[in-house]
Amino acid sequence: MIISQKFGKENTAPTLFPLYAKYGLIGHNGTDMVFPKKKIYSPVEAAVVYLAPGYADGYGAYVKIRTDDHFHYFCHLDSWSDELKSGMVKKGQYIGDMGGSSLGDRFYFGAHLHYGIKPFRCDKNNGYRGYIDPESVVDLSLLEGA
Template sequence: MKITQRFGKEHTARHLFPLYAKYGLIGHNGVDIVFLNRSIYSPTDGVVVYLAPNYSDGYGAYVKIRADKHFHYFCHLDSWSDELKSGTVKKGQYLGEMGGSSLGNRFHFGAHLHYGIKPVNPDTGNGYKGYIDPESVVNLNLLDGA
């Protein structure tokens, strides 16, 4: 696992500020990660809220999971597991394959996972549309099945 961009304004490359501003953000609202084997695993138990096909909203194909007080977003996927259609997720469960869907592939280093976390009751005025630093909530190594 390699983190290619962390959360926040101070971790955002200057050439990406116009892209984030287009979506009303002051900086990167998640963590971008590249996995050697491309497989992504859930870092927590939760409930599947949404399985999004490839939208042009910047996230591409993504999975949204609610776990306790947070929503977890797994974005830029090539595919997701059919098991997610059951509606529940267990910690360590296979979620899908990272990919290059969305704008992220064009402005980044190729296929990667954009992982974001938003509290159920977010501070939408924080400059990141309510998203918070994922590293403050979960151990990112769990995304790699560790």
């Protein structure tokens, strides 16, 4: 796993601030990663909330899941597993393939996973639209599989 951009203002290249400001952010609101096999696995057991096929909010195609206290976002996907349509995901279950489904991927960054976490009770005015550092919640290595 290669982490290409961590969460936060201090981890955001100055040239990217205009891009993030467009979405009301003061810095990067997730963690960007690249995996050699491009396969993504769930680090938690959760309920599937949404499978977004399009260019929503700059995230491209994404999967949103819910644990007891957080939403988890797997963004910029090329595809997701048909098994997610069952409504539940197990820890270690295949989510999908990272890709280049957002405009940012195509023109700026290349194929990667943008992984974001937002608590149910979040501070939407924290400069990151309520998102928090994913590394404070899960072991990111689990996204690459066992």
